[in-house]
C-alpha cells in the first residue's frame with residue numbers, strides 16, 4: 001500500500017484506515033520494575049491499538065528506555081505483564097524490532113549495508129535467492145540504493161541510522177520500538193527520517209512506540225502521547241493527537257492544534273521540572 005493512498009482523517013486515524021495485514025496490539029498491565037530495592041517503574045497500564053503510534057516523553061531517568069526494553073522482551077517486569085496479541089512477552093521476538101539511538105553499535109562493521117540488511121533476512125529464514133531483491137527494495141525505500149556496498153564506517157550518521165531502520169524493516173516487525181533514534185541527527189535528516197518512518201508504518205501497519213525528548217517530534221509522529229513522570233516511572237498524562245494524516249512537515253507544524261499541543265506539553269514538562 002502506498003502512503004499517498006491513505007485518506008486524511010482526524011481522530012485516531014489508525015483505527016479508521018484499511019488494516020494492513022501485520023497489525024499488533026500491545027497490552028501493558030500493571031507493570032512495575034525494580035532493581036533491588038529501587039523501584040524504577042511503578043504500576044504502568046496502557047493498551048496500544050494495532051497500527052497505532054504512541055510517543056513517550058518524560059524527564060531523563062523516568063524509565064522510558066526501561067519501558068521500551070520490557071516491550072522488546074529485553075527486561076522482565078517485576079510484577080504485571082506485557083501482552084502482545086494476547087500472548088505474554090517473555091523474551092525477544094522477531095516480530096518486535098527495536099531501533100536504538102546508538103546506531104554505531106547496532107550495525108555489524110564487517111558487513112556492507114546490503115550485508116547488514118541481509119542479516120535480518122537470514123535470521124528470519126528468508127531463502128538466499130529471494131534476499132537480493134528484498135535488500136534492493138529496502139535500500140531504495142530509505143534512499144541508500146547507491147551505497148549498498150559501503151561499510152558502516154564509510155557512511156554518515158544519518159545513513160547509518162537509515163540502515164539500522166532498513167534492517168529492522170527487513171525483520172518485517174509487527175511492532176517497531178524506537179528509542180530516541182534521531183537524537184544525534186541534524187534537523188533536515190531528522191525530519192526526512194520522521195517522514196520515512198511514518199510512511200513505512202502506514203504502509204506496513206506496524207504498531208510503533210517512539211521515545212523522544214523532542215516535544216514537536218512526539219506530536220508530529222504520535223497518535224497519542226504518553227507523558228511519564230519519574231520516581232518511580234508512571235503515566236502522568238495521555239494526550240490524543242487529533243491532527244490529519246498523512247502528516248506534513250510544514251502544514252502539520254503550522255496547524256493550530258499542533259501549536260496548542262506543543263504549548264500544553266511544554267507547560268506539563270515545565271511543571272514536572274519545578
Ligand SMILES: Nc1ncnc2c1ncn2[C@@H]1O[C@H](COP(=O)(O)OP(=O)(O)OP(=O)(O)O)[C@@H](O)[C@H]1O
Nearest residue numbers: 035038040058059060061062063064065066067213
Ligand atoms: N540495569 C540497571 N540497574 C540499575 N538501575 C538502572 C538500570 N537501568 C536503568 N536504571 C535506572 O533506571 C532509571 C530509568 O532509566 P531509563 O534509562 O529507563 O530512563 P530514561 O527515561 O530512558 O532516561 P533518559 O531520558 O536519560 O534516556 C534511571 O534512574 C537509571 O539509572
